[in-house]
Amino acid sequence: MTSECSPSASWTALPLADLHRHLDGSLRPDTVAALAAARGLEVPSDLPFAPGMGLEAALARFAFTLSLLQEPDAVRRVAAEMCEDAAAEGVTTLEIRFAPQLHGGAPMEAILDAALEGADGRAGLTLCGLYGEPPETLRRLAELGGSREGVVGLDLAGGPTPGHHWRMDDYAPAFRRAAELGLGRTVHAGEGRPPAEIKQAILQLGARRVGHGTTLLQDPELVDLIIERGVTIEACATSNWHVGAIPAVEAHPIPRWVALGVPVCVCTDNTLLSAVDAPTEHARIAAIPGMDEAAMRAVIAQGHAAAFGR
Ligand SMILES: [Zn+2]
Known part of the structure; x- marks a missing residue:
């Protein structure tokens, strides 16, 4: 038995999972610089997220990274680099998500195929519709995803x-x-917003995973529902701190979730914009009071177990 699978080894030796990593928020800084230079654009100095900036300001940051990712070549490159980066971080279960309809340099199909080529089987792809978009757009994403091997979910x-x-x-x-x-179905819900949104995501959209869900504990019946249905929360504590959904990483409710038996995994959300990677995110979670070795092992195992597959 190697030290990596020894029950006495620290969780730090375990392969990690990251099920919530956005393509347009997880470019390498060098790639941002190269893609911007090729387009005659200057990289904004305030591109990275800042603590407490608010969700709206955070979402606005994607306008610049998306402007670099309009063409299939750029999408292919970033998807490939994300897989390389995740592997270097010790991530063996990776899902990449993005919204192909926002990359207007080619038809959605060509953008998706470029992402699939870049990932080359090293990550599952989840397609994101956006709050506010016409339902028909999400319907098209579902059909498109269903037509391509390598697409594992809708968000x-x-x-x-x-x-x-x-x-x-x-x-x-x-x-x-x-x-x-x-x-698979996942929904960004309860990102500092009332827990009723999480309930809707599960009951109306059949979400099997929920992104963020920071307000979950405000509704004890919802906690029961999540446990009963085995819905996994994708916890992104650094991102939650940045957008102001929680006041500090240490304030993230993940230790209480684990203690209650809520299925939860640890995710990065955006490695570029939050300047984080999977080992750093896990180390921050491990430093939250109440997160012990067993709790870390549980959340890492859940990350692998909750991956979407077809
Ligand atoms: Zn997200």
């Missing part, structure tokens, strides 16, 4: 605003179609 990303015409349940048919096609 609802971004965040709702009062001005949005479409609501969560308007996306239910698209998520049902995703389920029919064998795709």
